Amino acid sequence: MNLVLLREEDFTAPGRARLTGRRQRHVLEVHRAEVGDELVVGLLGGSVGRGRVTSLEDGLHLEVVLDQPPPPKLPLTLVLALPRPKVLNRTLAAATSLGVASIYLVNAWKVEKSYWKSPRLSEENLLEQRILGLEQARDTVLPALHLRRLLRPFAEEELAGIVQGTTALLAHPGVPGPCPRDAGGPVVLVIGPEGGFIPAEVELLSRSGCRPVNLGERILRVETAVAALTGRLF
Amino acid sequence: MNLVLLREEDFTAPGRARLTGRRQRHVLEVHRAEVGDELVVGLLGGSVGRGRVTSLEDGLHLEVVLDQPPPPKLPLTLVLALPRPKVLNRTLAAATSLGVASIYLVNAWKVEKSYWKSPRLSEENLLEQRILGLEQARDTVLPALHLRRLLRPFAEEELAGIVQGTTALLAHPGVPGPCPRDAGGPVVLVIGPEGGFIPAEVELLSRSGCRPVNLGERILRVETAVAALTGRLF
Numbered sequence: 001m002n003l004v005l006l007r008e009e010d011f012t013a014p015g016r017a018r019l020t021g022r023r024q025r026h027v028l029e030v031h032r033a034e035v036g037d038e039l040v041v042g043l044l045g046g047s048v049g050r051g052r053v054t055s056l057e058d059g060l061h062l063e064v065v066l067d068q069p070p071p072p073k074l075p076l077t078l079v080l081a082l083p084r085p086k087v088l089n090r091t092l093a094a095a096t097s098l099g100v101a102s103i104y105l106v107n108a109w110k111v112e113k114s115y116w117k118s119p120r121l122s123e124e125n126l127l128e129q130r131i132l133g134l135e136q137a138r139d140t141v142l143p144a145l146h147l148r149r150l151l152r153p154f155a156e157e158e159l160a161g162i163v164q165g166t167t168a169l170l171a172h173p174g175v176p177g178p179c180p181r182d183a184g185g186p187v188v189l190v191i192g193p194e195g196g197f198i199p200a201e202v203e204l205l206s207r208s209g210c211r212p213v214n215l216g217e218r219i220l221r222v223e224t225a226v227a228a229l230t231g232r233l234f
Numbered sequence: 235m236n237l238v239l240l241r242e243e244d245f246t247a248p249g250r251a252r253l254t255g256r257r258q259r260h261v262l263e264v265h266r267a268e269v270g271d272e273l274v275v276g277l278l279g280g281s282v283g284r285g286r287v288t289s290l291e292d293g294l295h296l297e298v299v300l301d302q303p304p305p306p307k308l309p310l311t312l313v314l315a316l317p318r319p320k321v322l323n324r325t326l327a328a329a330t331s332l333g334v335a336s337i338y339l340v341n342a343w344k345v346e347k348s349y350w351k352s353p354r355l356s357e358e359n360l361l362e363q364r365i366l367g368l369e370q371a372r373d374t375v376l377p378a379l380h381l382r383r384l385l386r387p388f389a390e391e392e393l394a395g396i397v398q399g400t401t402a403l404l405a406h407p408g409v410p411g412p413c414p415r416d417a418g419g420p421v422v423l424v425i426g427p428e429g430g431f432i433p434a435e436v437e438l439l440s441r442s443g444c445r446p447v448n449l450g451e452r453i454l455r456v457e458t459a460v461a462a463l464t465g466r467l468f
Contacts, residue, residue, distance in 0.1 A: 137452035218371035231462030
């Protein structure tokens, strides 16, 4: 936790916040904060600044000044075939920490149906994983997150609009074109499931404006691929 | 497991191997392999090819042809301040899957002493995590792995030799120079602990030939940073 993320409801008065629960424990046990210490804080969806610990009685009390903008987002929209539940958590946190602006989780032939029933798809967990990513990267602004359980209508009706004015890429092993570097503008990046998109899906996504590009011989885990491609493109 | 990694001792005769344990279970339960199916296989430290399942009795028997070279390594040496044990596992597997050629795990002021006593530093675990990375990326060649429990002698006596003829970079927040992209040759990349290197360490590593470069405002987890920087540099 490189930034303590505050919510409106943490404020007891203007410039005064009170932490309890996970954040209080983390600040006490990991940061070993004492009265008078300063922490990097931010307001969810708002500015970044500093919080001075004023009291540890009945919660952790902070005097807060928020005077800096959060880091800018990357103009990157990720379209991910829904990963396995335990991979999903890590991928959401990593993508958020990297500054991805928007994430679509979509279905694909090789996404197991059970993944869509995982408790990790609860709104609460999807929020928590992105919050962990924000706290890691000292950001305050959640990436937008959309779930699309049907690939075809998403690709045919929605994706064409999303890709407009962007470099739209479909990471796919075995195609000839390499992934470009330093895109210099907004990018939509589509990444398939373990085992890849099937040919009909590649065709569908290509028709919606995504250019298949290859990432070399190595097959990477989705969270590794997201980070490597983000580093390459921005 | 995108490649079943064989060892010399798995071979019962030339071109014939027998799997038991974790790999047998994985091939049966995840790949749902049956007699006649073909799997991508490779020999640890050797070639890649295909294995046809010939029998499931008393182990999983394969008829093996190894006729392809493994994917080339990246000319990248990572020098990592020893991460927290649970982060270490993921980082080793991710770095291996990306094709890192060589990894040094080193001490730093902000590396907790207890990390050096973790069972995850056993030779067995360090091997297993790299094997998982090879199986992920369809590689067969382990990255070299070195543990250096004293930073100063490593930096003063060994690092200067390692960086010779390379682009040597020290990822460090707050310095002015951005990380280059597309290095076009061998790179040594030094990444600090959570909380960063202290100024004396930055100076020590700089004297040994590593140029401090910054990675933007965002603080990334080490495995995310490794992947993003690798994507940027190669």
